[in-house]
Amino acid sequence: MNRRRWLASASGVALLGAGAGCSHSPDLPDDIRPTRDPALWPFASDSPWNTPLGDGARYAAIRSPGFDPTAGARINTRQWSHPVFIAEADDPTVALHLLGQSRPVRVQRVPPRARPDPMADGSLLLIDVPRRSVVELWRAERVGPDRIVAEAIAVNALTGPGMGSTWQGIRASGGSALGGLIRQGELEHGLAHVLALAVPPQALNRLGPQGRAWVWPAASADDGDGRRYGTVGNLHLGSLLALPPDLAVDTLGLEAGPETVLARALQDFGACVTDTVRVGGPVAFQAEPAVHDSAARIRPEALRTLVERLQVVVNHAPGRAGGGGRRRAPPAPAFRER
Template sequence: MKLITIFTNRRWRLRIFAVATSLIATLLLTQVVTPSQTLTRDKYLWPFAPTSIWNMPIGSGARYKPAYIQKAYWAGADTIHLYKLKASDPLRSVYAPGSWEVRCSGTRKTTISVLPVPDSLIVPDTVDTSTPNNSSAFLMPDGRTIQQLNPLARCQKSGPVYGYAHSKPVDIYGDGITGSHGGSGLSAIGGTIRKGELIGSQPIRHALKVLLDSKKYYYYSQSIPGYRWPADRADQVAPTDYKGRNPALVMGSLLAIPSWVTEASLNLQTPAAKKLFYALQNYGAYVVDNAGWDCHYIAVEKGVNEEFKQIYGYSMVGKDGRFYEDFMRLFQALYIVDNNSPISIGGGGVRRVALAPPIGN
């Protein structure tokens, strides 16, 4: 049969239409779901409710106020320790640190009496003048409860765990606000850059956490005692150490890159900085602790800097290099979302990006 006859014959036209329709339906039904089309998320890797402060995007109603953050001497990574615990792991006692400088010497019990931890979990004590914050979060064997300590230390296999306990357990399905960042009372796991997020192809889809030098930036007065919602505290030394002049820049401040700033305008050169740019513009970053010196820190899961260096060939911490310059441009571009509040997280209005998908486990 000639081709022209097929297309002019009504019966053949109907057959061709039916076959084509079937093929299209098959393609639609069997289409592979890409990561950007993820229907659910893993609670441990991407925790808390879609409306949590850590997952809520910046809104069109955000009122931006200059933060006046300047270039710092050092770009730093504040290491956060995150663990999924198993019921089969041995129970170990938890003690408050002996001191900030010598942690594995405490004998006073905390509100968390024991934790099931593997013998392989070792977090060294301080070395010389290095006293990391070591905020930590433990997803308990029930798959729901999060316990948090700060500063975490465990100096010997099968030995006790040390750290000041966050007073209340947190539900991984809840708002996830509170936790073991000692300077602000904010979550250890929420807002932390996870392994794979700075080197993968997918965007970072949550708020971040930053630490600045309190003597340069954080404000304190009798009427503004060094913190704002969602933080529930400032450092104990806030009355003497917070010497910033901007009343809006305190523990709990939400910082973000405004909508009128572009990646091109900042002349960003490195792939990781470009990923951070969109996270900071779409979600922002909460101020959670004190850097303690002329350094801008961003909070990352333990292991992030190591994989960063392996993939890119340079460290994310230091005082020079292309990433350092990009990192400083990002901080200098940050503004304060001054109307961030419980009723207008991220400033309210139309969100810059879609809300997080539901948790699937």
């Protein structure tokens, strides 16, 4: 798995770590301006996945009889995770087929070690050699060195929004499974994007304000209509949750490192509800398997402390992502040219 490069390609200027409260990037000459690799930090700078919270955000306590913050949380790294593999030019060519179809949806280079998550969803994310698109497979199975079969396949541009008005990913919410995913190195060096969070289905209200079982930026729900969700409360599939800005994170008893990195991300960017976990289970942050060792350093009591303090950002909406106003963090830098 490729490591995330945290320094600008030509200058050594750090991409992250500028601290909260910055509303814009410094005016730098073009030759030393930070850039990013879309395979490691995807989606447009104005994507809902990359938009920091603003001082116009309005917060409300979570009102959901099915949401139990005392149940804590986990970070999915070894089970129900989203393995990510980035192809190189010398990797073998593999045909990607929908189950039961002889004609492939796509043929591209895939690392020989690429395997789906072992659980029932069988998630597998394959980034192409140009590092400009990701093929997302659900219930995937590698049936040979040159063939992978899946029950659902979606293709998303790494430089696009990572979401749309209809289903275009392999999550219940319909967005790209790369959106909000915790990637290798981020729990050490900083999380500069919205996180993806899964909650028990009974915690969600399927009677959304627009008459749908989801709210923006989600575009679909489990079973299409969220029939397993509840019918009360202010928690919906697609809701943005965050630590309120007046919460002093340094008073929570968190250990320096991954615990405080996660807390800062939840306060500066928040977490979008993108999927569901088993009934009665703890909520789960979504990650790639390469995050496992770093995630293991976060104590269960620290995760519970953070979840207990999450609130709903009630004015997160199109044209006003993160509530609008002065942003708590700089925008995502431009993409690196290849």
